[in-house]
Amino acid sequence: MSGPLSGVRVLDLTGVVSGPFATMFLADQGADVLKIEPIDGDITRRSRAPIGKTNEFSALFISSNRGKRSLAVDIKHETGREILTRLAGQADVLVQNFRPGTMERLGLGPDQLRARHPRLIYVSISGVGDSGPYVKKRVYDPIIQGLSGFCDIQSQAVTNRPQMIRTIVCDKTTAVFTAQAVSSALYAREKTGQGDHIQVAMLDTMIAYLWPEGMMQYTVVGAEAASADPNDRPDLVFRTSDGYLTCGTISDSEWRGFCKASGDPELANDARFATPSARSVNATARIHKMQEYIVQHTTTEWLARLDAADVPCAPILRRGEIIHNEQVVARGIIAEFEQPGVGRVRQPKPAARFTVNEATIAGPAPRVGQHSREVLRDLGYSEAAIEQMIEDRAVRAAG
Incomplete structure (x- = not known):
């Protein structure tokens, strides 16, 4: 596999978008990303209209999970936790976005795993962090748009009614921040030999993202009232x-x-x-x-x-015009490939282009548990043991 992260092993225990999108960037850059899915698969496989013949894929899932392998395992099952513990011993990076405290209760928290594997880079993505009065809230992208000021910036010009931006900007921005932080931690580990625990909260990410121009009037302490709102003007459409x-x-x-x-x-x-x-x-x-x-x-x-x-x-292009735009075509930004069970799909190529270590789309998105058997064999489990895991519903294997 090509790319600057070739040889890096990533365990992806994330769901929805913020985590899967982050680890997909790592896969594009050469990392071997093993997606750890629940027995029934990542929720985004079925949270949007399914496509293809198997009902295992949505367009959102493909666009956040291409180029990965899939192990479907019940981490609440004792056997599932044993498998994850073994995999952590071989991994460079583990990324999870469960609610704060969940992984600790399962015996898979950062302190628990890093005590045994000090080189492990453990990443925890959350909505609002692991402290504060909102820590137990269930959080999705619109919640963070509301808390971060994004809705206020989008306010209607006449009524001043706050508005959501119509894309999951908080999830996707958090993914970019996370992928960048992982790269920094891998670089630091090369110098020190030590892994790290990285915590990325969507709320922290979006406040940092919006600050440079979105919070200009609040930058100088004591001068807030005297500063004009930089967003109090029509947009440039x-x-x-x-x-x-x-x-x-x-x-x-x-x-x-x-x-x-x-x-x-x-x-x-x-x-x-x-x-x-x-x-x-x-x-x-x-x-x-x-x-x-x-x-x-x-x-x-x-x-x-x-x-x-x-x-x-x-x-200003309509979405249907983008793939035919002369600049997009000239740059070859959009690639096509076969997604088994679906057909031919379009995906944007990795945005960061490396001259020496080329980043590429590593392949299609996996079926649920498509690689379960090969992963378990590599961990040393016998065929009989693997079949027993499948029978016990501790593991699911495709096909």
């Missing part, structure tokens, strides 16, 4: 005569470029927009003024004008 585009005019040269593209020589003389600070103070008026010009011509015509004037711009 402009309607053209036949669609939508976006463009930005932060610098003086970009504003002059837009004025030139508008074809109105008087626009450049408007004092409200003459300097960066003036354009910031009068952002709402500026954006509304831009819209007056943009709606008069087609998207294609405006993009040509703005590109000629070196103004940052792009069409």
Whole structure:
């Protein structure tokens, strides 16, 4: 298997998206990721409309679990816990996102496993952390959007009603933070020989993620009331005569470029927009003024004008247009492969492109327990023992 993490063994005890998406990034970069699933499989196999002939896959599951192996085991069963303990002895990384305290009660907590395996990098993903009054809450992405300020940033311009963003941004951002932290811990272990316990809370992640521009007015202590809300302005979605585009005019040269593209020589003389600070103070008026010009011509015509004037711009694509967009096609961002039981599927290639240690999509998503027998054989269990585990429903094996 290629990639910078080739040779790294990861035990993935996570479900839904925040954990599986994180470990999928590690698989893309060459790690051998063994997904530890419940006997009935990860909930995302069936929490969205199933696809294919076997009802084992959803599009969400494939897009969060490609390139992994699957061992289906009941970790509440004594045999299941024994298997996990053995696997931990061979692993470099273990990632879990059960509620705080669950793994400790099963005898598989970070202190318990790392006492026996000090090189193990143990990762605990949670909603709000392992302390505080919300620690026992059941947490999904919308809960964190509400707590982190994300909904407030998305508030409607007129009513100020908070709004959710229509993607599981908290889950997926937490996944990226987690994958980065694992890489750092692996690097540190090469120098010290010691593993670590990494805790990543979705709430911590999203507050850190939003802070640079989303919390500007709260950055200077004591100056909160005097600072303008940086989000108190329309967004940069402009309607053209036949669609939508976006463009930005932060610098003086970009504003002059837009004025030139508008074809109105008087626009450049408007004092409200003459300097960066003036354009910031009068952002709402500026954006509304831009819209007056943009709606008069087609998207294609405006993009040509703005590109000629070196103004940052792009069409706003509908999701069905993305896979055919000329830049996406030129970069080869979308790959296709066969997903057994489903058919041909599309997936984005790994976003980080390595020149020497190439990251690649390692393969399709696994069936529930597709690799159970081979994993147990590698651990030294006999065929008879494996069959008994399956009969006892401590383990499930596909096919």
